[in-house]
Amino acid sequence: MAPVLEVSGLSTVFHTRRGLVRAVQNVSFSVNAGETLAIVGESGCGKTITALSLMRLVPVPPGEIVSGSVKVDGNDLLLLDEPAMRKARGKQISMIFQEPMTALNPLLTIGRQIAEMVVLHDGLSRRAARDRAVEMLNHVKIPEAERRAREYPHQMSGGMRQRAMIAMALACKPKVLVADEPTTALDVTIQAQILDLIGDLRREFGTAVVLITHDLGVVAETANKVVVMYAGRMVEEASVGEVFANPKHPYMTGLMSSIPRVASARGLTGIDATARLTEIPGIVPPLINLPPGCAFSPRCPRSEDRCLAAIPPFEVKGPDHSAACWRA
Amino acid sequence: MATLIEVNELKKHFPIRKGIFSRAVGAVRAVDGVSFTINEGETLGLVGESGCGKTTVGRTVLRLVEPTSGEIKVRGQEITGLSRTDMRPLRRQMQIVFQDPFSSLNPRIRVNEIVGEPLKVHGVGNKTERNDRVEQLFKRVGMRPEQMTNYPHQFSGGQRQRVSIARALALDPSFIVADEPVSALDVSIQAQVINLLMDLQSELGLSYLFVSHNLAVVEHISHRVAVMYLGRIVEYADKVSLFANPVHPYTEALLAAVPLPDPSLQRTKHRVTGDVPSPINPPSGCHFHPRCPIAVARCSEERPMLREIAPGHQAACHLR
Numbered sequence: 001m002a003p004v005l006e007v008s009g010l011s012t013v014f015h016t017r018r019g020l021v022r023a024v025q026n027v028s029f030s031v032n033a034g035e036t037l038a039i040v041g042e043s044g045c046g047k048t049i050t051a052l053s054l055m056r057l058v059p060v061p062p063g064e065i066v067s068g069s070v071k072v073d074g075n076d077l078l079l080l081d082e083p084a085m086r087k088a089r090g091k092q093i094s095m096i097f098q099e100p101m102t103a104l105n106p107l108l109t110i111g112r113q114i115a116e117m118v119v120l121h122d123g124l125s126r127r128a129a130r131d132r133a134v135e136m137l138n139h140v141k142i143p144e145a146e147r148r149a150r151e152y153p154h155q156m157s158g159g160m161r162q163r164a165m166i167a168m169a170l171a172c173k174p175k176v177l178v179a180d181e182p183t184t185a186l187d188v189t190i191q192a193q194i195l196d197l198i199g200d201l202r203r204e205f206g207t208a209v210v211l212i213t214h215d216l217g218v219v220a221e222t223a224n225k226v227v228v229m230y231a232g233r234m235v236e237e238a239s240v241g242e243v244f245a246n247p248k249h250p251y252m253t254g255l256m257s258s259i260p261r262v263a264s265a266r267g268l269t270g271i272d273a274t275a276r277l278t279e280i281p282g283i284v285p286p287l288i289n290l291p292p293g294c295a296f297s298p299r300c301p302r303s304e305d306r307c308l309a310a311i312p313p314f315e316v317k318g319p320d321h322s323a324a325c326w327r328a
Numbered sequence: 329m330a331t332l333i334e335v336n337e338l339k340k341h342f343p344i345r346k347g348i349f350s351r352a353v354g355a356v357r358a359v360d361g362v363s364f365t366i367n368e369g370e371t372l373g374l375v376g377e378s379g380c381g382k383t384t385v386g387r388t389v390l391r392l393v394e395p396t397s398g399e400i401k402v403r404g405q406e407i408t409g410l411s412r413t414d415m416r417p418l419r420r421q422m423q424i425v426f427q428d429p430f431s432s433l434n435p436r437i438r439v440n441e442i443v444g445e446p447l448k449v450h451g452v453g454n455k456t457e458r459n460d461r462v463e464q465l466f467k468r469v470g471m472r473p474e475q476m477t478n479y480p481h482q483f484s485g486g487q488r489q490r491v492s493i494a495r496a497l498a499l500d501p502s503f504i505v506a507d508e509p510v511s512a513l514d515v516s517i518q519a520q521v522i523n524l525l526m527d528l529q530s531e532l533g534l535s536y537l538f539v540s541h542n543l544a545v546v547e548h549i550s551h552r553v554a555v556m557y558l559g560r561i562v563e564y565a566d567k568v569s570l571f572a573n574p575v576h577p578y579t580e581a582l583l584a585a586v587p588l589p590d591p592s593l594q595r596t597k598h599r600v601t602g603d604v605p606s607p608i609n610p611p612s613g614c615h616f617h618p619r620c621p622i623a624v625a626r627c628s629e630e631r632p633m634l635r636e637i638a639p640g641h642q643a644a645c646h647l648r
Contacts, residue, residue: 042514042515042516043514157603157604159603160603187377187378187541187604188377188541188543188582188585188586189377189581189582189585189599189600189604190377190603191585191587192584192585192587192599193599193601195587196599214514214515215515215587216515216589217586217587217588217589218587219589220587220588220589220590220591220593221587221588221591222587240591241591241592244589244590244591244592245592254516255515255516256589258515258516258518258519259515259518259519259544259589260519260522260544260545260547260548260549261544261588261589262543262544262547262571262583262586262588276523276526277519277522277523277548278519279516279519279520279523280516280519280520281520283484283486283487283517284484284514284516
């Protein structure tokens with residue numbers, strides 16, 4: 001099966017007054033139809049800029065995608081002119097955001113916003129587009145879709161708004177869905193509902209999903225493949241089972257041991273819930289002033305001289321498993 | 329262990345005002361009859377989803393928000409009726425750390441002044457003594473004294489939260505309300521702050537009311553846990569018993585909803601449906617009944633009271 005989304009060598013920079021910020025450097029991955037790839041990392045690691053680069057929504061200037069390709073079904077989005085890109089957004093590749101209240105237009109009803117897109121992309125009549133909007137709202141399990149379609153975003157709860165945004169993103173059946181922290185603003189019971197929904201729709205429509213998150217729990221429950229980012233670079237890539245069972249990069253190992261877990265990961269007790277958490281010392285380095293060599297080396301318990309001297313290559317470390325670490 | 333904080337039937341209703349005479353037309357029952365105790369050196373975790381009233385409980389206990397009714401006792405002394413002057417000595421013992429270290433620190437004053445301000449307000453020591461104390465606090469929370477004259481924007485989120493903690497510790501309090509203290513921090517930084525809070529507790533014998541929506545963090549740091557839903561405590565038990573044997577269907581639902589960082593676990597999917605209802609017009613009887621998978625007719629008619637299910641384990645459910 002050829003991957004639906006193929007990203008290779010993607011680099012995005014920002015020209016700022018204080019200098020060049022390399023927000024995303026040489027990121028490559030691919031996602032098959034019906035698959036979810038999770039990009040994990042902390043704030044400032046470049047995961048959101050990666051997502052925006054896929055959509056070509058990085059503000060230019062100050063931003064600039066300096067190299068790489070983003071191929072959806074073999075067509076490189078980075079080569080399209082703006083009108084063609086506008087046609088591709090929503091139809092080929094679509095995105096949902098963290099905070100649905102700021103991503104939705106507060107002045108238009110939910111139904112109208114979805115219909116607008118269907119009219120533009122699929123050339124349906126307004127009436128037919130309206131029916132499609134209601135159908136999509138039904139699809140994302142919004143009760144009383146007919147009535148909800150006539151409501152404005154502020155009349156809905158956070159969970160409902162996120163459902164509406166998913167309905168909009170998927171209304172034209174895009175091949176790729178980019179979800180940037182789609183559940184971070186939601187309560188945990190609502191988060192579970194939304195993650196289930198994204199999973200169901202992905203299987204039903206065969207959408208390739210790129211899920212951006214900082215929550216390892218969300219990754220473990222929804223992703224097939226995982227990309228770990230640190231300071232703008234990929235540091236690890238593997239299948240979800242591999243990355244949790246056998247993390248190669250010390251950053252990923254550190255993250256896994258620093259998070260408290262609900263011991264009612266039933267049956268798997270024996271986790272001492274009061275033991276000290278293992279800390280990753282220090283802080284994420286600012287992108288404008290990265291340490292030479294491996295960006296994680298100042299915080300790394302295993303770093304040695306060559307880690308400080310040269311950036312480790314991103315290379316295969318095992319079956320279906322790559323990492324950028326001299327010591328792995 | 330002696331009881332430090334005792335809260336009985338605490339209520340906080342915020343009136344909803346309408347019209348030119350600002351007549352109260354209703355009330356948000358943010359906290360609707362909550363009771364708990366916190367012992368010396370103990371952490372009580374307060375969990376729930378947004379809008380359940382957990383933050384209001386934290387603020388009301390410190391009388392940053394005036395309660396509508398109910399009792400709050402600190403070492404047996406009732407504080408709800410005290411005047412501002414009478415509250416002052418007690419304020420020294422009760423402090424708070426807020427969620428967002430970006431908005432809870434004044435951006436225009438240096439962090440040593442931020443940390444020293446409580447000392448100044450309460451007239452502790454002279455200037456040199458205060459400076460020494462601030463320096464000592466800085467070291468205690470794991471920061472370097474030469475950073476003391478920086479402004480808040482020069483620090484990362486985790487460091488700012490350390491500054492907030494240092495400020496809360498300045499007056500040697502015995503009780504700290506920690507309102508989502510790690511929620512705004514990156515995962516790799518959360519562990520640092522959680523460890524710091526736990527170290528301070530064992531060293532100084534602090535008591536915490538730890539308010540959070542993150543069940544894993546609450547389980548890690550708390551001794552006992554209270555689960556809130558729409559202004560009421562629905563389950564209240566020691567940590568081990570609550571997480572091993574949740575009794576209330578809402579607690580079960582919450583635990584089932586937490587995504588676990590282990591892909592090898594096959595979990596049963598007990599998903600609750602629907603949204604958290606509005607606290608302006610909460611459902612009758614048990615607030616959880618419209619979302620509850622096991623609700624019966626009685627649940628919509630009669631409010632279940634907290635009752636002991638097992639020793640030290642209380643839940644408010646008719647059916648368990």
